[in-house]
Amino acid sequence: MKKQWWHEKVAYQIYPKSFMDSNGDGIGDIQGIISKLDYLEKLGIDILWISPVFQSPMVDNGYDISDYYAIDPMFGTMDDMDQLITEAKKKNISILMDLVVNHCSSEHPWFQEAMKNPEGPYGEFFYIKDGKDGKAPTNWRSYFGGSVWEKLPGHDNKFYLHSFAKEQPDLNWENPLVREKIYEMICWWLEKGLGGFRIDAIMNIKKDLTWENLPADGPDGMADVYKVSQRVSGIEKFLMEMKERCFDPYDAFSIGEAMFLKEDNIKNFIGENGYFSSIFAFEPCHAYRKGKNYKEYVWPQPFKEWREETFHNQKIIGNTGFEANIIENHDQPRGASLFIPEEDYGFHSISALATILMCQRGLPFLYQGQEIGMCNRRWKLSEFDDLETMSQYQVAVEAGYSSNQALEICRHHSRDNARTPMQWNDKEYAGFTAGIPWLPVNENYKEINVEKQEVQYGSVLNFYRRLIAFRKSEKYKEILTYGDFKPLYQEEESIFAYTRELEEKKLVLICNFSGQPAEITLTEDYENVIFVNYQQTTMIGKKLQMKPYEVVVLE
Template sequence: MNRKWWKEAVVYQIYPRSFMDSNGDGIGDLQGIISKLDYIKSLGVNVVWLNPIYSSPNDDNGYDVSDYRNIMKDFGTMADFDELLKGLHKRGIKLVMDLVVNHSSDEHEWFKQSRSSRTNPYRDYYHWWNAERGKPTPRYSLFDVNHDAWRYDSLTNAYYLHYFSRKQPDLNWENPKLRKEVYNMMKFWADKGIDGFRLDAFQFAAKDITWPKFPDGYEKNFSKYYAIGPHLHDYLKEMNKEVLSKYNVMSVAEGAGNSMKDAHNLVDADRNELNMAYAFDGVDIAKQGGYSLLHFKQVFSKWDSAFAQKGWLSIFLANHDQARMVSRFGNDGPDFRDASSKMLTTFIMTMRGTPYYYNGDELGMTNAGFDKIEDYRDVATLNEYKHQQNIGGDMKAYMKRIAFECRDNGRTPFQWNSTDNAGFTTGTPWIGVNRNYKTINEAAEDKDPNSILNYFRKMVQLRRQNLVLVYGKYTLIDKSNPDVYAYTRQLNGKKLLVLLNFKSTSASVKLSYDLEKAKVLICNYPQDSKDGTLKPYEAVVYEL
């Protein structure tokens, strides 16, 4: 058992724009987070991952950085950041920041210089294709209205590459000067005392400079062609040597490549690259119309098995790029939201790997219920809406799809109380507040000992007090059961049994254990049944 603080951490993700507004401008900010530090401490979590707060024109909610060493004015000042970091550390909580270096903003000084002339020293900080060579080989953009990743720029008669929005030009990692700039910027934040980096979209950072033509339809699985490009591991080894190895920081990659081999190459300790990966196979299961628990079990069991001896993973069901956890994986109706939220929390906190938990899910916050395109703010959603209009797409079907899966579902303001705007702001919120805030809010749940919030706190403590839930061997039970996810965790003679009913009806599980002799550590119902029969969305953890 190779103990590390980041393996034993419980990570709480804060989306700063939507967490708490301190000055009434409708946008969450650093002082807002500072005002809620005691709440964060009360959760029992010991790491906060903060979405980007750097200077940005905000085309993609801060993932378009115009100055990596400054704070976005909407969020406050560097003095506010220093106060936040100090306040977290005082409470025994570490801070992990997003590192957004696959691309920058087109308003970054590097890009302004780069596009000014072909001979500018910053020209090779980005990927350019001179127009006299003809049109570049097509590339798919995730966020562009036309999904064209090449943007023509008349100033130098050339195209620049952007895998995301046209205001997010991709950085050229083949340039050692660019890499040195990034490492110096990372040292700037590490010297301030932050505790880790989450590398946003970094699996796409290494581009194939030969620009091959990809097969028709490649955009349906663009990750296969974009991820883990040439020299990516060289860049990560260099980053580790220059920065990560010199500080006691954790590092996590967004994305884990296209295979278990890719994932291991990113995170195995003897490779000296990153600590863990954030793989999307699990969250990609949830689809409009439901998902198969058998598929869910197979995916999570496969990843656990692949990393049983070597490497480390993240466990999560939601983040800022996903709709709400209970709406996708549970049941957000009034009868089952409570039980299914608690059940999903139990799953995340009892699996091997570092759990990541998204702000608001501890209250059982649900999808937004938006029904007009004007309600949405997400650049990818708005541009895809225009694209569907342009190609004569089925707009009714598109609206139904985004109501279920759009990222904005997870970005509505945190529901603090039943006052106007859920107590998030005294002004007009940058995005609409979920209409159910009068019943689903922190103030109400904090007072209720049986609330989703207080269950989350108990689950966090259970994990932190039982190393078997961190490092213990995972064994799947009753594999072909379509309704119940059952498994054991075992370490140093201690064995826990986890039973999770993923259905809105009662279900049973085949067990070879005598539950009468087992000790109940936690259950999301007032009383568990000791015969292997589970109530709708029941979750129970036994010590055998």
């Protein structure tokens, strides 16, 4: 495998609206991020992915972009963005922006022009179709519920396609001029010094141009739009063109939000000449998703399925490329709540989860607050901000769940859990803002915050710092980056274990991911215990006596 500049790095996602507010308006901003670069450097972060800060009406928290060449005033200015890129480079931190090019905002000038004249050139920038007797052209259901088709304002029988919210019209990638405009924009940003992009919803850019109905999968007679991307071919042309035109000339890091990939297609996406540098390993952390709606999700994460999905993912990826390993992001509940039963939450369970993640093959990708063990909030219905959450609440109620049951389901699974303000200290609003935060702070901020954990050697924060330093150490970075991954003790009830092997070197991770003690019989002799989350490891002969949520790395 050809070595790349990003292989030995550790990445971190920032949801800017909730990270740090520098001006007291209750909304995180770019200057707030700049003020915390020292913190991120000390943590050991090399790559910083920043969720959308482009100009936007904020219908979907910035994933509806009205100007790709402007920073939204709520986050700051273009000068602020330039300063962030410059200051981050001084600390050897590469900045990634969130590239949203499946759709734009309905307030984007392109769509405004398309509404005026759908038969004109900007009408071809979108998918605008005649209806069937005044009804939608197809029965496709959007990701946020309801039809993907919305009537074009001012036109009786014309509809435009939106895979997400109606304020997010899909861009027509079949139009070469649209692609050219997108590539120009990407290169403009890379010229500014960006390290690359995370590419949002990219698997949706290829449509089924037959515009045929899909078999209904619900009582509304509709079918989920994601099924369209699974039945069409041709996306390869678009992705390779974007790679060759934009990413290759700048040696940019690109990470795609690519789901539902078939095994034989992985090399095309992240192989030696793949479309992207990496893709996210969603399957392991989505093991709890047993259906398409919150009400069908399992809580907490089922251990065996998570372990099996991790091992399967590692097997099919092999040495083909590098996935980005995650336990949480802005679209999921908090990992410390999802993976760990509430009664087991604490230093040892959180540090065990962190070590399992960080020692796998692939690029470790943290999410803001993960490094201090931030967890889900106890919500009231009126406090939710997320469109998806409100839609899922209605789905549960309409399915017969009581309002309290539906609320509890949403408390577990809402994306708002990951979007509560970062907890910096125990002062008002967790030190996030001098104003009123746009989203409520988690009630536990007085106990769980950066300032408190900074001074505690045995805190989750300082454990993460040691863990990242261990992964990047001269002695172990090669094996932890490039070493083969092999599962161990798969027959054990609560043991998550694997080896990392490179040439003559071998490391073994064994974790008792359970609130009960466990005993493991070692099959080999090991010279050293090199990383732990308890002060003492107990080994009697070949038997490893493991305490609840104990993790050890052996050499």
